[in-house]
Structure formats: C-alpha cells, structure tokens
Amino acid sequence: MAHLDRLRVDHLDRPMAIARCSPAFFWHVVADDADDASTLGQAGYRIRILEAANGRVAGEPVADTDWIDAADSVAVSVPGFVGEPGTEYTWELAVRLAGDEREVRASGKFGIGLDTWDAPWFEPRQEPVLVEGPMTLGPDSFAPAAGAPAPSERLHPPRFLRQEFTITEAPVAARLRISSQGVNCSSLNGVPASDELFEPGYESYQHSISVHTHDVTSLVHAGSNALGVILGDGWYAGRISILGRSAQYGRILRATWRLELTFADDSRTVITPDETVLSSRGPIDWSDIFIGERYDARREIPGWDSPGFDAAGWEPGTVVVAGAPEVAMPLVPFIGEPVRRVRELTVADILSTPSGETVLDFGQVVAGRVRMTVRGAAGTVVRLEHAEVVDADGNFLDNILGVNKDQADEYVLAGHASGETWEPLFTFHGFRYVKLIGYPGTPLAEDFVAIVIANDLEQTASFASSNARLDRLVENTLWSQRSNFLAVPTDCPQRERAGWTGDLQIFAPTASTLMGVASFLDRWLANLRADQSAHDGVVPIIVPMPPAMDDPVAVDEGLSGIRAAAGWGDAVTIAPWALYRHYGDLRFLADNVGAMRDWVDHQTQSAADVLPPRLRDTDLSDEQRGHHELLWNGPFNFGDWLAPSTLGDGDDELDAMMNAPRLTAELTGPLFQLLSLDLLASAEDELGDTAAAETRRRQAAAVRAAFAAEYVDADGFIAPNMQGIYVLALAFDAVPAGRRDLVIGRLVELIHEAGDHLDTGFVSVPYLLDVLWENGHADLARTLLMQDTAPSWLYEVDHGATTIWEAWHAVHEDGTVDRVSMNHYAFGCVVDWMMRRLAGIDLVEPGYRRSRIAPDLDGVLDSCSAHVDTPYGRLAVDWSRDADAATLRVTVPVGIHADLVLPAGWSSTAPATLEAGVHALSADRVA
Known part of the structure; x- marks a missing residue:
C-alpha cells in the first residue's frame, strides 16, 4: 500500500497567508513497503477545497477537480479556484493508485493573505536616524572615518510599543498580521507572537513591504490583553551594503498591524493601531543591523507587554492613515520560510591569545550572534567583538574592512546574583571567533552559545564519500548557503550582506539542490522585477538595490559606475530557469518571462547603440560594424571578475580587481547575451510561445556568427587568451563546430601552463569542469x-576553511590572513557538478521527472552516497567500487523514471531505466 506525504501549497507546508489566490499543490506518493514501490503509481487524483471558518471546515467545497486521470503531483492547479484574500482553507487530496482502484487520502491547510491594507500605522516619538556613510565605492569605503563618533553618539534606541485592549470572551481564532518600516518583534500578553526574526525582512521597501501573519489564538484571552511591539532600524533605516550607509529607505520607524479576533458566534473584532498605543525606550541603548547592539539590563521593564502594566511616562505617538505619502507603498503577504534561529553551537575552545586576549572559538564560521550567561556587579560592561579568523600568530583578527562594520555587542549587567542571560535582538554577525572584553571572572564554555540565524530552509541533499576533503567541501558550501540565505541571498554575512545578482546566478543550481529555496528565491525574484528599470529593462547588480548605490549623481567611471553587468543582470534569465528545472513549476517562467524579455531587449538595443571603447574611434568595415551592432560588447562590466592571474601582488587591491573587467568585459557581454537569448527562447517554448522562441533563436544564431567572426580566429585563439573566456565561449556554444577542438585545445594548454590550476573568474567558474x-x-x-x-577548492579545506572563501588565497601558505570575507558561497557552485558528475544524480526533465543516475566509477572516489529530495521524493544513490566491480543501491521515488548510465568500459545486467523502488545493482569492468 502507499500513503500521501509532504502536502505543500506553493512549495510551503500549511502556509497561513500566501500571496496567490490560485495556488499550486504538491504531494508525494510514498510506498509503505519499499519493495512495493515498483508496482505503485498514481493513476489519478482529486482535490477538494473547503473554507475553514473559525478553525472548522464549513459547508460544501468551494472547488472540486473531480477525478482527473493523470500522474501529476507537482505544481498542480485547481481550475476555477480563486481564493478570497484573508481567508483560510482546507484541501482534501485523494489519489487513485495505478493498477487497481485503491485510493489514499490526506488533507492540508492554507490561507491567503490580504491583497489590500487598510490599517493605520503608528509612528512613535523618536529621533530620526542619522544619515551617514560614503556615497560612492572607493578606497574610503573600506576604512571608517578617522575620529568617527562612538555608536552611542550616532545611534538611537529601538522603541517599545504597547496597546492594551479588552474583550469579553476568548476568541476561537486570532491572527496577527504585522509589518513595519524597520524591523519588529511582537508579543501578546508577555509571550512572543512567533519565533520569527527580523520581520518583515529585507526587500525593495520603496516598492512594497511584507506582512507576516501569526496564529496567536492561544495567546489571547477574555478580559484585558496587551500587544507589544519592539521596533528597530533594521535594513530599512540602519547601516547596510558595502557602503555602510544609513537611512537609505527612511529615517523614521513605523509599525502597522491587524489583530483579527473571531469568536464562537462568527463575529469578528479587528484591533489596529490607534490613539491608545503608547511607546517608550527600553533597555536597548542602540541597535544596528551591521554595527551591533547595546543592552543595559538595569533598565529592563518587567511586564511592559502584559495587561495591567503601569504605563505612566509612556508617550503617545502619531497615527498615520493607510495610504498616506509616507506609507504609500503596497503591503503584500510575506512569501516563504521566515528567518529563525536554526541551530545552536557550543564553544569548541576558549583561547588565551599571544596578545593576552580571551577569545571564544565556536569551531565554525556562521551568521548569527551569541547568547551569553554572565554573573557580576551591576553596571559591568561586557563587550563581544566578532570575527571569522585569527591571524598567523593566533591573535584575534577583525577581517572585515568597511564603514560601520563594527560587529560588536555590549551588555551592561543588572547585577543579579543568580546570573543573567542575554542575546541581542535586532542584529547579527558573521563570525567564528568572539573576543571577550570586560567579562567578569573566568568565562566557562557552557555560558556561551552561538545562535545560527538563517531563513528556515530545509536541507534537501547530502554527499558522503570515500574522500573526507570533498565531503568537507560540500559541508562548507552548505554552511555558506545557510549563512547567506538570510532575508535575501547575500554575498557575505558581514561586510556587505547584499543581494548581488552575480553571486546568486552562479549558485542557483547548487542552491536549489542543497536546500528548499523555491519560495525564498520566488520572493527575491519579485524584488528583482520591482527593481528592474521600467525605462530600459536594466537589472540591478544588487537586489534589493540600496538607493545610495543607485544614485546616478554619486557614481563614477569605475566600479561604482557599472550599471548593466554581464552575468549579473542575466540572473533574471538564469535563476528562473534553474528553479523551473529543479522544481518543475512553470510559474517560475511565467512570472519572470516579461522581465527576461525586457533584459534581453536591453542587451539588443545597447548592442546596436554602443561600440566597445577600443573601437569607437576606429574605421570599421560595414561587415565589422554589422557584427558589433549585434554584440552586447560596449558597456563596461565586471567581466570575468576576480580571475586569479589578474589580481597581482600590488598594494592597490581595488585597482587590481579591475584588471579582469578591463581585459574581459568586452567578451563576457556578448557571451552572456547568448546565454540569456537561449534561456529566453527555452522559456518561451515551455510557455507555448513557439513563434517568439524561434525569433530569439534566429537572433542568437546571428549573435553567434558575429561573435565567431570578430573574436574566434582560425586557430581557435580568443583574445585575451584567458581560461574563463574559452570556458564561456565553449559553454555557451559560441564557437563554430570546425574550430571547437582548437578552442578546447587552447583551454587545456592554458590549464597546463598554470600548473593544472584553474584561472577562471567569477562568472566562468561554474562552467569550467563541465x-x-x-x-x-x-x-x-x-x-x-x-x-x-x-x-x-581543496586548498581552502586543507587550510582550515569551514565555509567557502571570497578569495582563493584568503589564507596564505605562511598563515598570513587577508582581510576579506571567509563566507562567500559563489565558488561552492562546484557542488552542483559533484552531485551530477561524481555521485551521479542529475535531472533530465524539469522536476527530476526523468533523471539520470551516472556514477563516476572511473574517478577519484571509491564510494559515494548521496541524495536529492526532488519534488517527487528522495532520489538516492549509494555506490562503491574496486578495480573490477561496483555495487550500486539506487532509490527512485514514485513518479520518477531514472536512466542508468554507466561509464564506457562498465557493463551491468540492470535495466536501462529504473522505475520507482529500491534497486540493488552490480556492474563489472569490461576489457
């Protein structure tokens, strides 16, 4: 027999407030006995949707598919169903199994968020956030201004808000919908409303702000109740991005909420901000998402968020009506898994460094903060400074350069004899090591815990092999993804925390394999579309784009002058395609195809308008001019960013970083133009617009011919003769068939000349090994x-990396440490290749519906066990081999067909296609 598992709505487990009124449904058909899986299959399904009122399923179904004879269980729609905003539903699923008339059933729940927002906002009395930080990216961006005032002189305290209300009976259902300009933390009657952090997250606030919805039924009771909200700067008003500039979206903090109470007789009461809301400062002296937080326990306010609290001295604020100019942006339901505390790490070691400092080593680079227990006299100040490395001598090293990148928290003791425990609220850091300053007494390991913070994404893959170093590489990549998939997909969790589009497109296939990122990246892509220029289709290099970095007055002709970048803007085509391929959900293409077209149209128009700088004063033949009018090679971009051989050993690191753009930007532009044309054509095909797809393919063929004519000579040479350009030209099919072997030969020669080392830059690394x-x-x-x-990759592992480094040489052979990020996921893209080529798990059709099992029996591993949790279930392989034979155990979930492909020189009696079930196979090497 079988059962149904992992019922999901829009990729989420029982979501309370999704954004779509017509969602998609997902489920797994699972064999109760693995031996029966091969005989199982789904012959048909039926979905019934019922409105759930007051927690009870009421009335007749509002939608019913009736029986549909299909094996579909991924991204299934219910024709005709359009849910009502603000309403909750139960969905009942029945599946008819193939081969007989047996049925299996299960049910789930979902709610639809509000599509309009009518609640007012509350603005507490406050000092506006100080506007500070550089306006342009340059050498000054990496050094705080001399004599900069202390945080206590520049930052302001978060505001504590309370609203007391009375009801005559307990509700049968209570939902708190809340949002803010700034970050918020809410509670009811002294109990947190949820375990979510940093609501509403980081997004393009000028376009929209998310609303989080919480089930608070158990927290509201008859009589007096109190709603508490703490409001901090967060990304909205705090210091953000590489510039560390403040107040980029606003200087004033506000919050809005709807506490919706439903009673047994179906009557409703909605509590919203009004003149009864009062505010005060609390024990948090200051808090900044980058700088850190200071908490004075002597000023704690017991009971401030409970009914009956004496609020004498608390202040009224201003009630701002919904839609007023200062709050005019739309409020939308939050999409996906929230930020939470996802793990806790204990102290691995307490170091007494050569310089006499006390440093906690948690053994792993993370994003998060420390929860500390301390005992001491009232007024004692404990300072915690965070860093990712120690230097060659073992001393604490602040490896992050930049304005407002303090990464330091302070705690002022209340003096409780029994001790006191504290964790910051509105900040996080990138760290492994924590320097203790002013800690009273001898610190004990059990008094400190590293709280790992991330969006609460499920890990969906594993890799364990006969090579421990490769296993560590995979683990390092997982930790870097965990650290950087925090609110938005960031480059690093300390210096910038910015949603660089280049980083994400590089990593999208690996991210989709390792974790459940469908909803997380769906939300980010919505921000990308919002930030995309309505004027010319340009996709920003960062999403959300911090306004200070998008200021046309402030940019220069160097790094900060890059607007439309090859491999960065192309995230708009690459990421949706990767998500569609992995999750089998066509909406990733449907939602983004308009933005994809606008980006490709921008590349096309820019190609026609702008020549490369070296050709602008050159007499070109009509043929040459015709070629270059097809090629997007004019605007300056990042090129094959950070190609190792271009960085040199000079003192001017920023100038050295520009070498790769100067050498390669002219070629990376048209190469990524080709990729985006191909992906857009494929997307249009999948969406049924075959005529548009054919038009794009004809354009791509013309661009390919022009590229080959201008850049690939008869001997297969492509200037500037760098590995990355050859890789991209081959990967994107920009080399004519007759010259392909020559170009491959050139690439191989360059690798050998580099001592069998890679010399690929940022955008070419993902394609090198393939x-x-x-x-x-x-x-x-x-x-x-x-x-x-x-x-x-293994140099990092051998030199103690626990995450993926920003730079290949971040730690030198002599132990010298460069002051760069130790936590950038981009180069972890190699894990996608390892899963496909070494473990041998690869998708052939979207959603893994048809997959390939192709283990590398001739390679560097003697054994490998790996899995991927596909939209249909777990696809797993466990193989081992010796000189002459191999054994394989392959698990295929119901709904997937897996082609078994063995390397040349190996044979097996196993079927060429593996159906659902567990397959124990053997293979032999043939002469």
Whole structure:
C-alpha cells in the first residue's frame, strides 16, 4: 500500500497567508513497503477545497477537480479556484493508485493573505536616524572615518510599543498580521507572537513591504490583553551594503498591524493601531543591523507587554492613515520560510591569545550572534567583538574592512546574583571567533552559545564519500548557503550582506539542490522585477538595490559606475530557469518571462547603440560594424571578475580587481547575451510561445556568427587568451563546430601552463569542469577538483576553511590572513557538478521527472552516497567500487523514471531505466 506525504501549497507546508489566490499543490506518493514501490503509481487524483471558518471546515467545497486521470503531483492547479484574500482553507487530496482502484487520502491547510491594507500605522516619538556613510565605492569605503563618533553618539534606541485592549470572551481564532518600516518583534500578553526574526525582512521597501501573519489564538484571552511591539532600524533605516550607509529607505520607524479576533458566534473584532498605543525606550541603548547592539539590563521593564502594566511616562505617538505619502507603498503577504534561529553551537575552545586576549572559538564560521550567561556587579560592561579568523600568530583578527562594520555587542549587567542571560535582538554577525572584553571572572564554555540565524530552509541533499576533503567541501558550501540565505541571498554575512545578482546566478543550481529555496528565491525574484528599470529593462547588480548605490549623481567611471553587468543582470534569465528545472513549476517562467524579455531587449538595443571603447574611434568595415551592432560588447562590466592571474601582488587591491573587467568585459557581454537569448527562447517554448522562441533563436544564431567572426580566429585563439573566456565561449556554444577542438585545445594548454590550476573568474567558474568533462577531458576536470595548492577548492579545506572563501588565497601558505570575507558561497557552485558528475544524480526533465543516475566509477572516489529530495521524493544513490566491480543501491521515488548510465568500459545486467523502488545493482569492468 502507499500513503500521501509532504502536502505543500506553493512549495510551503500549511502556509497561513500566501500571496496567490490560485495556488499550486504538491504531494508525494510514498510506498509503505519499499519493495512495493515498483508496482505503485498514481493513476489519478482529486482535490477538494473547503473554507475553514473559525478553525472548522464549513459547508460544501468551494472547488472540486473531480477525478482527473493523470500522474501529476507537482505544481498542480485547481481550475476555477480563486481564493478570497484573508481567508483560510482546507484541501482534501485523494489519489487513485495505478493498477487497481485503491485510493489514499490526506488533507492540508492554507490561507491567503490580504491583497489590500487598510490599517493605520503608528509612528512613535523618536529621533530620526542619522544619515551617514560614503556615497560612492572607493578606497574610503573600506576604512571608517578617522575620529568617527562612538555608536552611542550616532545611534538611537529601538522603541517599545504597547496597546492594551479588552474583550469579553476568548476568541476561537486570532491572527496577527504585522509589518513595519524597520524591523519588529511582537508579543501578546508577555509571550512572543512567533519565533520569527527580523520581520518583515529585507526587500525593495520603496516598492512594497511584507506582512507576516501569526496564529496567536492561544495567546489571547477574555478580559484585558496587551500587544507589544519592539521596533528597530533594521535594513530599512540602519547601516547596510558595502557602503555602510544609513537611512537609505527612511529615517523614521513605523509599525502597522491587524489583530483579527473571531469568536464562537462568527463575529469578528479587528484591533489596529490607534490613539491608545503608547511607546517608550527600553533597555536597548542602540541597535544596528551591521554595527551591533547595546543592552543595559538595569533598565529592563518587567511586564511592559502584559495587561495591567503601569504605563505612566509612556508617550503617545502619531497615527498615520493607510495610504498616506509616507506609507504609500503596497503591503503584500510575506512569501516563504521566515528567518529563525536554526541551530545552536557550543564553544569548541576558549583561547588565551599571544596578545593576552580571551577569545571564544565556536569551531565554525556562521551568521548569527551569541547568547551569553554572565554573573557580576551591576553596571559591568561586557563587550563581544566578532570575527571569522585569527591571524598567523593566533591573535584575534577583525577581517572585515568597511564603514560601520563594527560587529560588536555590549551588555551592561543588572547585577543579579543568580546570573543573567542575554542575546541581542535586532542584529547579527558573521563570525567564528568572539573576543571577550570586560567579562567578569573566568568565562566557562557552557555560558556561551552561538545562535545560527538563517531563513528556515530545509536541507534537501547530502554527499558522503570515500574522500573526507570533498565531503568537507560540500559541508562548507552548505554552511555558506545557510549563512547567506538570510532575508535575501547575500554575498557575505558581514561586510556587505547584499543581494548581488552575480553571486546568486552562479549558485542557483547548487542552491536549489542543497536546500528548499523555491519560495525564498520566488520572493527575491519579485524584488528583482520591482527593481528592474521600467525605462530600459536594466537589472540591478544588487537586489534589493540600496538607493545610495543607485544614485546616478554619486557614481563614477569605475566600479561604482557599472550599471548593466554581464552575468549579473542575466540572473533574471538564469535563476528562473534553474528553479523551473529543479522544481518543475512553470510559474517560475511565467512570472519572470516579461522581465527576461525586457533584459534581453536591453542587451539588443545597447548592442546596436554602443561600440566597445577600443573601437569607437576606429574605421570599421560595414561587415565589422554589422557584427558589433549585434554584440552586447560596449558597456563596461565586471567581466570575468576576480580571475586569479589578474589580481597581482600590488598594494592597490581595488585597482587590481579591475584588471579582469578591463581585459574581459568586452567578451563576457556578448557571451552572456547568448546565454540569456537561449534561456529566453527555452522559456518561451515551455510557455507555448513557439513563434517568439524561434525569433530569439534566429537572433542568437546571428549573435553567434558575429561573435565567431570578430573574436574566434582560425586557430581557435580568443583574445585575451584567458581560461574563463574559452570556458564561456565553449559553454555557451559560441564557437563554430570546425574550430571547437582548437578552442578546447587552447583551454587545456592554458590549464597546463598554470600548473593544472584553474584561472577562471567569477562568472566562468561554474562552467569550467563541465566544459572539460563534456569535451573529452574528464581526467583534467578531476585533477582541478583535487588540486590542493591555490587557487583550488581543496586548498581552502586543507587550510582550515569551514565555509567557502571570497578569495582563493584568503589564507596564505605562511598563515598570513587577508582581510576579506571567509563566507562567500559563489565558488561552492562546484557542488552542483559533484552531485551530477561524481555521485551521479542529475535531472533530465524539469522536476527530476526523468533523471539520470551516472556514477563516476572511473574517478577519484571509491564510494559515494548521496541524495536529492526532488519534488517527487528522495532520489538516492549509494555506490562503491574496486578495480573490477561496483555495487550500486539506487532509490527512485514514485513518479520518477531514472536512466542508468554507466561509464564506457562498465557493463551491468540492470535495466536501462529504473522505475520507482529500491534497486540493488552490480556492474563489472569490461576489457
């Protein structure tokens, strides 16, 4: 028999307030006995949707598919169903199994968020946030201004808000919908409304702000009640981005809420901000998302968020009506899994450094903060400074350069004899090491816990092999993804925390394999579409784009002058395609195809309008001019960013970083133009617009011909003769068939000349190993993966990395540490290749409906066990081999067909296609 599992609505488990009124439904058909899986299948399904009133399913179904004869269980729609905003539903699923008339049933719940917002906002009395920080990116961006005032002189305290109300009976259902300009933390009658952090998150606030919805039924009772809200600067008003500039979206904090109470007789009461709301400062002296937080326990206010509290001295504020100019942006339901405390780490070691400092080592680089227990006299100040590394001598090293990147918290003791425990509220840091300053007595390991903070995404893959270093590489990538999938997909959790589009597009396939990112990236892509220029279709290099970095007056002709960047803006085509391929949900394409077209149209128009700088004063033939009018090669961009050989050893690191753009920008532009044309054509095909797809393919063919004519010579040489450009030209099919072997030969020569090291930059690294593998150089691909001198993946592992570094040489052979981020996920993109090529799990059709099992039995591993949780269920492989034989155990979920592909020189009696079930197989090497 079988059962139904993992019922999801819009990729979420029982969501309370989704954004779509017509959602998609997902489920797994699971065999109760693995041996029966091969005989199972879904012959048909039926979905009934009923309104859930007051927690009870009421009345007749509002939608019923009746029986549909189909095996679909991924992104299934219910024709005709359009849910009512603000309403909750139960959905009942019945599945008819193939081969007989047996049925299995299950049910789930979902709610639809509000599509309009009528609640007023409350603005507490406050000092406006101080506007500070540089306006442009340059050398000054990496050093705080000399003599900058202390945080206590620049920052303001969060505001504590309370609203007391009385009801005559307890509700049968209570929902708190809340949002803010700034970050908020809410409670009812002294109990947190949820375990979510940093609501409403980080987004393009000028376009929309999210509303979080919480079930608070158990927290509201008959009689007097009190709603409490703490309001801090967060990303909205605090210091953000590489600039560390404040108040980029606003200087004044506000909050709005609807506490919706439903009673047994179906009557409703809605509590919203009004003149009864009072505010005060609390024990938090100051708090900033980047700088840190200071808490004075002597000023705690017991009972402030409980009924009956004496609020004498608390102040009224201003009630701002919904839609007023200062709160005119739309409020939308929050999409996806929230930010939470996802793990806790204990102290691995307490270091007494050569310089005499006391440093906690948590053994792992994380994003989060520390929960501390301390005992001491009232007024004692304990300072915690955070960093990712110690230097070559073992001393604490602040490895993050930049304005307002303090990463320091302070706690002022109340003096409780029994001790006191504290964790910051509105800040987080990137760290492994914490320097203690002013800690009274001898610190004990059990008095400190590292709280790991991230969006609460499920890990959906694993990799364990006969090579512990490769296993650590995968683990490092998971930790970097966990650290950086926090509110938005960031580049690093300390210096910038910015949603660089280039980083995300590089990592999107790996991210989708390792964690359940469908809703998380759906929300980010909504911000990308909002930030995309309505004028010319340009996709920002950062999403959300901090306004100070998007100021046309402040930019210069260097790094901060780059607006439309190859490989960055192309995230609009690459990310939706990767998500569609992984999750099988066509809405990723449908939602984004308009933005994809606008971006490709921008590339097309820019190609026609702008020549490369080196050709602008050159007499071109009509043929050459015709070629260049097709090629998006004029605007300056990041090129193959951070290609190792271009960085040099000079003192001017910022200038050295510009070498790769100067050398390669002219070529990366048209190469990514080709990729986006291909992906847009594929998306239009999938969406049924075959005529548009054919038009894009004809354009791509013309661009390919122009690129080959202008850049690929008869001997297969492509200037500037760098690995990354050859890789991209091959990966994106920009090389004519007759010259392909020559170009591959050039690439192989360059790798050998580099001592079998990679010299690929940011945008070409994801394609390097696949290009070699697919073009007859699998051994060289394996050699690069296993290389253990820099630049290489295993050099980092061998030098103690617990995450993926920003720079290949972040720690030098002599132990010298560069002051760069130790937590950038982008180069972890190699894990996607490892899962596909080494473990041998790959998708063929969207959603893994048809997959490929192709283990690397000729490679560097003697065994490998891996899995991917696909939209249909867990697809897993466990293989081992010796010189002459191999054994494989393959688990295929119901709904997937897996093609077994063994390397040349291996044979098996196993079927070529594996159906659902657990398959124990053997293979032999043939002469």
